[in-house]
Amino acid sequence: MIPLKPLGKTNEQVLKEWISNHHDLVFRTAFYYVKNKSTAEDIAQEVFVKSYEKLDSFRGDATPSTWLYRITINTCKDYLKSWTYRKVLYTSTFFENRSSHSVENQVLEQFQNDELLQTVMALPTKYREVIVLYYFEEMKTSEIATLLQLKESTIRVRIARGIEKLRKSLKGGDHEWITLTKN
Structure with missing residues (x-):
């Protein structure tokens, strides 16, 4: 049994630590599923909200990264089954016009090519x-x-x-x- 959170840490502190340590992993996993940077960002946020809400029910049978992987995969699969994904057509022109020069976006663009x-x-x-x-x-x-x-x-x-x-x-x-x- 892996201890979920060290003694004396609040759920908020644990969540901040998880976001700091696992955001890239969650984002990449979501992106591999949904193939859209903006949607992957939304899913990553949703994953951390879900993990925060369920933090007290985490049994510690797996590492936090494995638990977050599982939440991410399930959230992506739910999204891909959703009405929004199946019925609404997204155009990439809105997202292409946004200028962003962060290192993360530059690396992501390099991978996309x-x-x-x-x-x-x-x-x-x-x-x-x-x-x-x-x-x-x-x-x-x-x-x-x-x-x-x-x-x-x-x-x-x-x-x-x-x-x-x-x-x-x-x-x-x-x-x-x-x-x-x-x-």
Whole structure:
């Protein structure tokens, strides 16, 4: 059992610490799912609000980052099933006209232009999530299985199938990072 919060810390202090330590992780995970920077920012905020509301019910069976991953994934899946996502058409022109020169935005724009990331982002969700967690977040298959509540063999199959789809999409398939011998 991992202690949730050190003695003497308030929920607000724990939340500030979590935001400081895990915001990038939550934002990246949301972005990998929804493929939209503004929506990912909204989801990240929603995740931290949810975690704050449920902070007292956190049992400590997992690390805070794993718990936040799970909340993020569930929030993204709920969003992707929502009426808003399915029925409302978003245009990117409003967001493109906003000027922002933060380091985070510059890095995100660099990633958005990267062919490999674009190809990964085009994968179906079940393959994209395991590829992102395995290669970009460097998680082990056992950790991914626990996080996604799937069998480890299912994770390995999805990674293999995702890689095969990437190879077909990337013309030639000889990208060095695409290997099953990582872990």
